[in-house]
Structures are given as C-alpha cells and as structure tokens.
Amino acid sequence: MEAFRRTCVEKGLAVTHQRQAIYRALISMPEHPAPESVYEVVRSEIPTISLGTVYKNIKTFLNAGLLRAVTLHHESLRLDANVEHHYHLVCTRCKSITDLPADDLEPIQFRRTPPRGFRVQNYSLEVHGLCAACAAS
Amino acid sequence: MEAFRRTCVEKGLAVTHQRQAIYRALISMPEHPAPESVYEVVRSEIPTISLGTVYKNIKTFLNAGLLRAVTLHHESLRLDANVEHHYHLVCTRCKSITDLPADDLEPIQFRRTPPRGFRVQNYSLEVHGLCAACAAS
DNA sequence: CTATTATAGGATAATTATTATCGACTGTCC
DNA sequence: GGACAGTCGATAATAATTATCCTATAATAG
Ligand SMILES: [Mn+2]
Ligand SMILES: [Mn+2]
Ligand SMILES: [Zn+2]
Ligand SMILES: [Zn+2]
Numbered sequence: 001m002e003a004f005r006r007t008c009v010e011k012g013l014a015v016t017h018q019r020q021a022i023y024r025a026l027i028s029m030p031e032h033p034a035p036e037s038v039y040e041v042v043r044s045e046i047p048t049i050s051l052g053t054v055y056k057n058i059k060t061f062l063n064a065g066l067l068r069a070v071t072l073h074h075e076s077l078r079l080d081a082n083v084e085h086h087y088h089l090v091c092t093r094c095k096s097i098t099d100l101p102a103d104d105l106e107p108i109q110f111r112r113t114p115p116r117g118f119r120v121q122n123y124s125l126e127v128h129g130l131c132a133a134c135a136a137s
Numbered sequence: 138m139e140a141f142r143r144t145c146v147e148k149g150l151a152v153t154h155q156r157q158a159i160y161r162a163l164i165s166m167p168e169h170p171a172p173e174s175v176y177e178v179v180r181s182e183i184p185t186i187s188l189g190t191v192y193k194n195i196k197t198f199l200n201a202g203l204l205r206a207v208t209l210h211h212e213s214l215r216l217d218a219n220v221e222h223h224y225h226l227v228c229t230r231c232k233s234i235t236d237l238p239a240d241d242l243e244p245i246q247f248r249r250t251p252p253r254g255f256r257v258q259n260y261s262l263e264v265h266g267l268c269a270a271c272a273a274s
Numbered sequence: 275c276t277a278t279t280a281t282a283g284g285a286t287a288a289t290t291a292t293t294a295t296c297g298a299c300t301g302t303c304c
Numbered sequence: 305g306g307a308c309a310g311t312c313g314a315t316a317a318t319a320a321t322t323a324t325c326c327t328a329t330a331a332t333a334g
Contacts, residue, residue, distance in 0.1 A: 012281095013281090013282095014280090014281060014282065014329085014330050014331070015330075015331095016281090016282065016283080016329075016330070017329090017330095018282080018283070019282090023218075026216060026218040027218045029218070030219075030235075030236065031233070031234065031235075032215045032216060032217050032225075032234040033215070033216055034213040034214060034215060034216070034320095035213070035214055035216070035320085035321085036213070036320085038216065048283095048284080049283085049284085050283070050284045050285065050286095051321095052283080052284070052285080052286090052321090052322080052323090053282080053283055053284070055320090055321065055322075056282085056283085056322090057282090058214070058216065059322095065220065066218075066220070067216055067217070067218055067220070068216070068217045068218075068219075068220055069214055069215065069216060069217070070210060070215040070216070070217055070225065070234060071208040071210055071211065071215070071261075072261075073207060073208055073211060074208065074210060074211040074212070074213065074214050074215070075211070075290095075291090075321095076171040076172070076173070076211065076290090076291070077171060077172055077195070077206055077211050077291085077292090078169045078170070078171055078206065078207040078208070078211070079163060079166075079169060079170055079171070079172070079175065079195065079204055079205070079206060079207070080169050080204070080205045080206070080207055081160075081163040081164045081166070081203075081204055081205075082167075082205075083202065083203070083204070083205055088169075088207065089251065089252070089255050091255075092258060096168065097168065097169040097207060098167075098168075098252075098253070098255075099167065100251070100252070103248065104247060104248055104249055104251070104252075105245060105246060105247055105248060106243075106245070106246040106247075106248060108242060108243075108245070108262070109242060109243040110241060110242055110243075111240065111241055111242060111243060112241055114226065114237070114241070114264065114266075115226070115235075115237070115241075116235070116268070116269050117268075117269035117272060118226050118228075118235075118264070118266055118267070118268055118269065118272075119266045119267040119272045120264055120265075120266040121229060121265050121266040121267070122265050122266075123262060123263065123264055123265065124208075124209075124262070124263045124265060125245070125260060125261070125262045125263075126260060126261050126262075127251065127255070127257055127260045128257075128258050128259050128260060128261060129251075129255055129256045129257040129258040129259075130255070130256040130258070131253070131254075131255055132253050132254035132255065135254060135255075135256045149310095150310090150311095151300085151301050151302070151309090151310060151311065152301075152302095153300075153301065153310095153311065153312080154300090154301095155311080155312070156311090171291095172291085172292085173291085185312095185313075186312085186313080187312070187313045187314065187315095188292095188313095189292090189293080189294090189312085189313070189314080189315085190311080190312055190313070192291090192292065192293075193293090193311085193312085194311095196292095196293090212292090212319095212320090213319090213320070214320085214321085
C-alpha cells in the first residue's frame with residue numbers, strides 16, 4: 001500500500017481516497033475480478049463511488065503497471081479456424097496474432113501436480129512482444 | 138470444406154449458403170479476425186447477409202468445435218493485481234481463474250528462434266481444464 | 275494554514291460489442 | 305414437389321465500456 005502511494009507520486013497521480021480504496025479492493029481479490037466486481041467491493045467502503053470512476057482508475061492503474069489484465073485481447077472475440085494444437089505470437093502494440101507451431105517450443109512440463117484437484121484439458125500459450133513491423137518503429 | 142459439410146451433418150446443422158460462406162471466410166483469414174472483419178469478407182460474397190447471422194453462426198461453429206476463440210475470457214476485462222510473473226489455471230466451465238506459480242512448470246524453452254523478427258517480451262500461459270468444483274459435476 | 279490550480283470524481287449520455295426476437299425463407303427429408 | 309424444422313435478415317434490446325461536463329478535492333505555493 002505504501003508502494004502504491006509511492007508509484008502514484010512517481011507517475012504524477014493524485015493519491016485520492018477513491019484510488020486507495022480501489023487498489024485495496026484489487027489486492028484483496030485474488031479471483032481475477034471484472035471491473036463490476038471491484039465496483040461492488042469498493043462500494044461497501046465508499047457507497048457514493050461511481051462505476052465510471054472505477055473503470056477510469058483501473059485503466060490508469062493498467063497504464064501505470066500497477067495492475068495487469070489477464071488477457072491482451074478481451075476487447076473483441078478473436079477467432080481461429082485452425083483447431084489443431086498450436087500457440088500464438090501476440091504483438092503488444094498492434095494486437096496482431098500469428099500462429100506459432102507447438103513444436104517450436106519444448107513441451108510444457110509440470111514439475112508438481114496441478115493444485116486443488118484441477119483436471120487439465122490443454123494449454124494455451126501466448127508469446128507477447130513486438131511484431132517485426134512494430135519493432136521497426 | 139468437405140469436412141465442414143460432414144461435421145454440419147453430424148451435428149444436425151443445415152448446410153446453408155451463408156454457413157459455407159462464413160466458414161470459407163474464416164479459413165481464408167489466418168489473422169485471427171474479429172466477427173466484424175469476418176462479416177466484411179462474407180459481405181463481399183453475400184452482400185445481403187446480416188451481422189447477426191455472422192455472430193449466430195460463429196457461436197454455432199464454436200459449439201461444434203469447428204472454430205476456436207483465441208481467449209476464453211474476452212467477455213469482460215479480468216484483472217490481476219499480482220504483477221509478478223506467474224501463470225493461470227482457467228476453468229473452461231465456470232471461467233474461474235487461479236494463480237499457478239511459474240516454477241510449478243519447467244521453464245518455457247524455444248527450440249528455434251521465433252519467426253519473422255518477432256521481438257519477445259514475455260509470455261503468458263494458461264492451463265485450461267476443470268476446477269475441482271466443476272470436475273465434481 | 276489558507277488560497278490557487280490542476281487533476282480527479284460523479285452523474286449521465288454515448289458508443290461498441292453482442293444477443294434476443296420474430297416473421298419470412300430455405301435446406302432436408304419424404 | 306411439398307411439408308416442416310431450422311435458419312435468415314431486420315431490428316430491438318442488453319451489456320460492457322468510454323466520453324462529457326460540471327463540481328469537488330489533492331497538491332503545492334505562499
Ligand atoms: Mn492460431
Ligand atoms: Mn494471477
Ligand atoms: Zn505489431
Ligand atoms: Zn469451474
């Protein structure tokens with residue numbers, strides 16, 4: 001929480017009551033919540049906060065690196081007619097997605113059995129970075 | 138394309154002009170397009186097709202396993218206040234996301250250099266399957 | 275500690291992506 | 305070729321997210 005305030009100051013962000021409550025809610029939620037759920041939790045502390053404020057600050061925190069999104073491409077459904085097992089290269093800048101054959105990597109190997117009785121079906125792996133075009137600029 | 142028709146028959150889906158055009162568009166688009174882009178392409182062949190039909194059939198194809206979505210959780214932004222490098226267990230049924238420490242797996246290793254001048258920044262790995270609760274039912 | 279000011283918050287409207295509805299049409303089966 | 309279930313197209317509805325705009329507050333200078 002102290003680190004949070006420090007980062008805000010570094011990035012020129014005002015350390016408001018709302019921002020602290022939102023960040024506190026986020027670190028208390030290990031379930032990878034959607035903005036709506038964060039809003040519910042924050043509202044129990046600040047009943048007058050608006051959903052827009054929660055969205056705005058989540059975006060601010062994402063830019064500041066205080067927070068991560070679980071997926072880079074939630075904004076729209078992205079489709080793949082190739083149903084064979086393969087991976088993806090995803091450009092963090094232009095969001096382009098290209099195929100990466102599974103055997104370009106060593107096979108994924110568990111070191112210990114997956115926790116809490118999780119029954120594994122398959123893996124999806126994305127290599128994030130800059131595509132050739134974006135790397136040029 | 139023949140396999141497509143066969144799968145439709147197996148799943149009791151009518152092999153319509155529109156479905157074939159949509160599927161043909163999809164396999165011709167290796168860029169992992171959004172529904173809107175698929176619509177644009179299909180429209181050049183069937184100018185009167187509606188966007189709703191494209192959406193409906195994409196959903197149908199996903200259910201039939203003719204098509205995959207690049208991510209399991211595009212429907213809403215999912216947030217992670219843990220910015221350390223780690224992976225995720227994702228339940229394909231209830232969409233719950235839980236953390237998986239990076240050292241529960243052998244490190245990811247490239248066998249050959251990533252294609253087309255892609256500059257790797259990092260990677261994200263999701264293990265898909267059924268959580269304990271969903272596996273029980 | 276107070277005044278000043280830039281930034282942030284709250285209410286609300288707007289936009290975007292997606293899904294539902296419903297009457298008309300067409301692929302399938304005989 | 306006709307009957308019928310399933311599908312299509314048009315449109316409305318919903319859900320998620322973003323923009324707008326005016327007021328309030330955190331930062332900071334005196
Ligand atoms: Mn692919
Ligand atoms: Mn996580
Ligand atoms: Zn790029
Ligand atoms: Zn589950």
